[in-house]
Amino acid sequence: MVEELLLNLFIIKIPLVLLLCLRRPLALSDTRTGIVFGLCCGLTAAMCMMFPIQVVGDYQLDFRYIPLGMSMMFAGPLPGMITFILAEASRSAFGLEAMLYELPSDLILVASVLLLRRYYKEVSLIRKLWGSAIVGLLAYILCLFNLYFYMESTGSQSAYGINVLLGIGALRVAVSMIIPYLMEKIILYNLIQHRLLKAERLNMVSELAASIAHEVRNPLTVVRGFLQIMRNNSEDEKSRAYMNTSIEELDRAEYIISDYLNMAKHQDEKSDMLHISEVLTQTVELTRSFAVIGQVELILHCEKELYANANKVQLQQVFINLLKNAIEAMPRGGEVEIFAMRLEDQIVINFSDNGEGMTPDQLRRLGTSYYTTKSTGTGLGLVVCMRIIHEIKGTLQFFSEFGQGTRAVIKLPAADGVKMIS
Secondary structure (H helix, E strand, C coil): CHHHHHHHHHHCCHHHHHHHHHCCCCHHHCHHHHHHHHHHHHHHHHHHHHCCEEEECCEEECCCHHHHHHHHHHHCHHHHHHHHHHHHHHHHHHCHHHHHHHHHHHHHHHHHHHHHHHHHCCCCHHHHHHHHHHHHHHHHHHHHHHHHHHHHHHCCCCCCCHHHHHHHHHHHHHHHHHHHHHHHHHHHHHHHHHHHHHHHHHHHHHHHHHHHHHHHHHHHHHHHHHHHHHHHHCCCHHHHHHHHHHHHHHHHHHHHHHHHHHHHCCCCCCCEEEEHHHHHHHHHHHHHHHHHHCCEEEEEEECCCCEEEECHHHHHHHHHHHHHHHHHCCCCCEEEEEEEEEECCEEEEEEEECCCCCCHHHHHHCCCCCCCCCCCCCCCHHHHHHHHHHHCCCEEEEEEECCCEEEEEEEEECCCCCCCEC
16 A cells, blocks of 8 residues: 555656746646646546555545646646546546546536636635645545445445545645645746746846947937938928938837837836826826827726825836737727726736737737837837836736737735825
C-alpha cells in the first residue's frame, strides 16, 4: 500500500512540472494550452489508476481526483471535461462495475469544483486552500459511500480497516490543499518573471529613447518651420500639396517622438487629490467631438464621491488614450460605457466598448513595447498608460473576446475627499 501511495504522490506532480515549463502567467487561459493541460491531467489520472490501492474486488482508491480538480479549477471547464472523460474511460478499463458505482459521485464532485471555480479567483489564498480541502474531503466521503454500497451489493469485505481508510482520506485532503498552493505559487512565479522581463525591455527602450529623441526632434522642428515658410510663399498648387504632405509626415514623426519621450522620462510631477468624477466628465467632453466623428456614443456612469491621489494631467492622459482606443476599435460606430465606483479601499473605473475585440494572443501581447493593433499606432501609448497607473500604485487590466468588444479596468487606491483639486 505504501508503494502505491508514494507512486500516486509522485505522478500527480507531472502537471505541476508542465505548468512550470510554460513560463507564462496566463498560459492556461489560452484554449490550445488549456486543452494540452487537460490531456496531461487526464493521462496523470490514468497513471494514478495504474497503481491503485486495491480495497476489495475491482474497487480501488487512488489520487485521480487531484489532477481532475487541477484541470477543472485552473484550466477551465473544457480541459476539465477532457480530463474527466479520460479518467472515466481509464477507470472502466480497470473495472466497469466499480466505475458505474463511482460515476454519480464523480459527477457531484465535478459540479462542486465548477461551483467553487466561480469564486476561486476572487478570494484570498487561505480561503482557496480551505475550499480545496472541503472539495477533497467531499470527494473522499463520496468514495467511502461508494465503497460501502459496493461491499453491500457484492457481499465482500474491505482489505483494510477503518483506521487505514481514514489515514488515506486525511492524506488526500492534505494533498488537496498542497497541490493548489503549489499551483498558485508557480503561477505567481511565472507572473513575476513575466513582469521582470517586461520591465527590463521597457528600461532598455527608455534608455534608447532618452538618448536619441531630443537630438532627432530639434532638426525636425527646424525643417517643419522652413517648409511652412516655403508653402506660404509658393504659388504652385502642386508644390503646396507636396509640402502639406511633408508637414503632415513631420507631425507624425513628432507624435512618435513624443511617445518615446513620454515613455522615457521619469515622472516626478506633483500628485494632488483629484475628484475622479469631475476628471472623467472633463475627459468625456474633450473626446466627445472625436467620438461624434466616429459615430460613437459616450455614456458615463460615475459615483459622485470618488477621490484619488494622482497627477491630473497624467491621469487624464490615460483616460483619453483608453477612450480613443475604444472609439477607434468601432469603425462602424457603437457605444463606449464608462463606469466608476468605489469598492472597499479601491476606485474601479471600467471602459467598455462593443467593438472588434481581440484574440487571446493579441490580448496577451497588449502593453508590450512596439506592439499595436492599429495601422498608424506606435505601440507605446498603452506602455505609457500602464507606467502612469503603476506609479500611482494602481493596476490596468484588459478583458476582451474577439467580436465581443473590450473592457479596460483601472483600479486606483481610494483617498478621502478632504483636500482636493478638481
